[in-house]
Amino acid sequence: MSDQQNLPPNYFYHQLPNGIEMVGQYMPSLNSITFGFQLDAAIIHEPEDKQGLAHLFEYMLFQGTKQKDARALSEAFESLGVRKGASTGWETARVMAQLVNNKFDATLPLMQEILLTPTFPREDLEQMRSIVLQEIRRRDDEPMSRIFDLARANFYRGTALARSALGTSESVQSVQRQDLRDFWRSRYQPNDVLFAIAGKFDWDHVVEQVQALFGDWNGQAPASPEQRPTPTANIALEHQEGKQEHLGLMFPFPHYTDPDYYAALVISEVLGGNMASRLFVEVREKRGLVYGVSAGLSGNKYVGAMRVYAGTTPEQAHECLEVIVNELRKLEQEGITADELARAKVQLKSENVMRGEGSGSRMGALAHSWWYERKLRTIQEVKEAIDAVSEEQVLSVLRRFSPLDPLTVAAIGPLDREELVGNIL
Template structure:
């Protein structure tokens, strides 16, 4: 008797007897398949002593499996004309490929062997690769500042740590420890196999069942995290670095991944700083020329989230930039939004959603990420209806809740901390006071 298959939006979802969930979405008119193994394992699952091991493990999956060497993996994907890659997040890891539909069995075989049966070859050389990646990241303040903001917001919680982890961990973690970490987390109930394109759901389920035939059955997915970090109010982080610009982030606690207000949040973000017609882009860059790069964004996790604004500007313009940002946040809440802004932002969100859904890779990512983290799989029409239902009152109410002054945190990388504190005074005096106290505490 075959396992039950349910429709979820435009997708088919089957939970196999072993515990693995299989999700697929057929896309007519394409000859390719995007296939991914999604594992409920990310930097959030790491202790401080193992910070970075999820990302390190993801790299090692490509260095050889029980039946394929690293070179053979590369040659096989090249011979198929396939694109293969992987990614580690704070809550998930994915290993995926895109290839012609006639190569499904071959591509699946290589991927499943990599994911389920790594042999941890070439470990020392890959350590060096990761250490170089960490060094490169440390040299990019426009990237690093976002992790400083996460530390300001989430403090010592694992969500406050960089996904890349710490160099000393990568340099010294024993292979046996990495192997145990894999075996504890890459288990059937932690895995979703997702595919989109010219794919037959029944055949995909057969392949997955064969791949996990030697794994013990684990009915029911692993419980999702329930340790959301507390928010303690004004918090700041500053890193001195000899840079031409100050790289500044302002943020606050946001929404969980499955929160129904996520559609209003997308509209709010588009209006605030997520598009070229947004208020921050127009006021900070276009009207005043204060920055080349200024934008807002939101990050969502299983049980919490964050909202954030980034601006990169020269030292003599930090104060004015933050003053404008603070004014726009207040204006958004006090004066509301116009009908034109609402319509433009809703259509922007809908258009980007539809365009993304024309990519089999984007569809596969949506299936894997949503199913693994407990987010309902909506059809395209249902998603568009959710955006159409967002009202101006929804957006303004959400802005008033998320961007309250007493919820703000901030982070910056630049030459002079005094410049930073003056800028914070223009944005939110409580943050400037927190920065002064932090400076006193560190001497």
Template sequence: MHIEAVETTTLANGLRVVSERVPYVQSASIGVWVDVGARHEKPGERGITHFIEHMLFKGTERRSARDIASEIESVGGSLNAFTDKEYTCYYGRALSEHAPLVLDVLADMIRNSTLDPEEFAREKNVVIEEIKRYEDTPDDLVHDLFARAVWQSHPLGRPVIGTARSVGSLTVERVRSFMRDHYVPSRMLVAAAGNITHRSLVRLATRLFGDMPDRSVPAPTRCPLARGKQVRRHRRSEQVHFCLGGPTFAQTDDRRYPLTILDMVLGGNMSSRLFQEVREKRGLAYAIGSYATAFRDCGLFTIYGGTSPTTLQQVLDVTAEELATVRREGLRDDEIARAKTQIRGAMVIGLENMSGRMMRLGKSTLYHGRVIPLDEISACVQRVTAEDILEVAHYTLDPERLSFAAIGPFPRGGASL
């Protein structure tokens, strides 16, 4: 049994504070989460959530961009942020004694960013260069191409980073308006893990965010309609990078537990079926694996691989054969038992990192309204049966529902599934 010292408080303005005290470490990881991501962008706003993440590091009314970095780094800490499809997170890590400084800097960035017009113009160029780099990286680009194949014009099928055209059209006023609508207390939370008490964190959050007015504007979302589709983008390169998979289950759907086991056995690690069959036994690829992603109302199971054009068809044939076998026969008892042990081990080992703990607190609270205890997750995984996995495999690996995306120099005559 794992005892977790997780506490949650909601301030008067709706901002949530969640923490897990770990008294035997000397550091703390603190994050400010905002319940907004690329999914919530309107047609004329593509890339705005990611661009805001960039701009909040460019200076506030009392700190320059250099001050933001140096104040944290001068005490041995670090500061970072990321934008996802459904949320944004600004976070830092430092010695526990400097935790107040970390949260003060984060709050200053979020509440007092100047959005200086000159910095704004420069950063647009920076992000456009980031987009160009992304476009030149097919092993990254293919995942967004695949999402587009599955969900097409739905916001979940668009890249978080936006396009050069959409980012180039952003204005200071549009960014301010977007932040007024979405960066509000009822859609924000402060999460912390490490040697910091919940009481002190609540005091800090109250001082830094307590007077922030809440004017939450509902962020309407629609469930995407997934369609099986094949998309190929020709490009000169040494390898063809591909994704194969289809829609799965939401964050709150208990079928995500058998899916996690299925993913682990199929392509989740070096002992997985695909890794062994494609790479170890046949030497057809360096990279082959799978992963499952879950959102509020849907999910996605993806197999990724990279191989030479001359071996692409072989890799696809071996992959298709393995999927058909699993869909028909399910998994062996020994594979299921091993996967359950691997999942539990990965969860426990992840607790050794304070930033990992903080990420878990924030993500679980955003999606479930609470931090799901590890013992509860472990119990759900242990209850999964072979029949549960077979049912999920039959749904997830249905050839009629699978989509395929690939980038590279395709062999003459193409490649087929």
């Protein structure tokens, strides 16, 4: 019942006749499973004037089906001891459940109701809208939460990737019940659905159950729009009086499917991934310029980015930015040391192992790797990919992707451009 060519032991793949793809990892030491449905129903699929719709949709999906209202649905999950949830990104959305493995047969029909027969009750829409509007107000009141919305809007400008996940108060206020129904009819179609499961299960039985409940689901979602931004150097400032200056920097870097992705992970770890990283040591420990500094990768199907955050004071912001830029320049020119490479590998491999011990993280990793790479990466394969990174590969990445060209700098605080940037860039 499964298509097992070239798959590692305990990994599974199958495709239903209606297009739904299924992937799984059997984890015999567990007594639980996590499964989820990943769909092309995300932020980039929202109508331009309805930004925030996908996030509101995520809440409304659990507010009732043709068979159950919100309370009955919630009680049904709770009676099984199931943790349910949903998440919405820029390119995909996921609806998931974590449960004791003998509750799978009772849980899957509830997920079928949610995905195939949601009702988006009019009486619940205003309550869910109010929750999203509160989230927007909280974001707008917290520059630390808002800084990468500003950076993202400028880095990805001209594409739907530039949108805020929450939207604006005005755009969320404009979403009506019919908009939710239209989004569901358009995007929730089996040709763009991936079912992923990890934990202790019988794969043939899982395939039978998914086929029985979702095999008659028919339809065709439109192709997702390709998002291929061409970032340019820019500085974006949002004036806000106060005693803080928040900095967010972004520059292009290898994305998920790039052959140099694991070298990029190593670089991000060395630059700002931990308390021994260059930015933490140079900006915080040596100079005391920030209360928080970090770096990490973000990415999408066709483009990746390195993000750097620093929270500082207006008096120290200029020097803080100068030190960060100097560290980026040094990184580009010199690469990393053998000791930094070794420490980064140990850290990344440890994180990989610890993430691999839970069914939830493994389900997410399976869905992610299959969706973007058409490959089921094992924990061992990730370890080997990290081990294979060399100093020479790191230098090669830094030749392909200059940290300073193009560089997006976003800032929220009281400083103007001359006060913050001066002649640094």
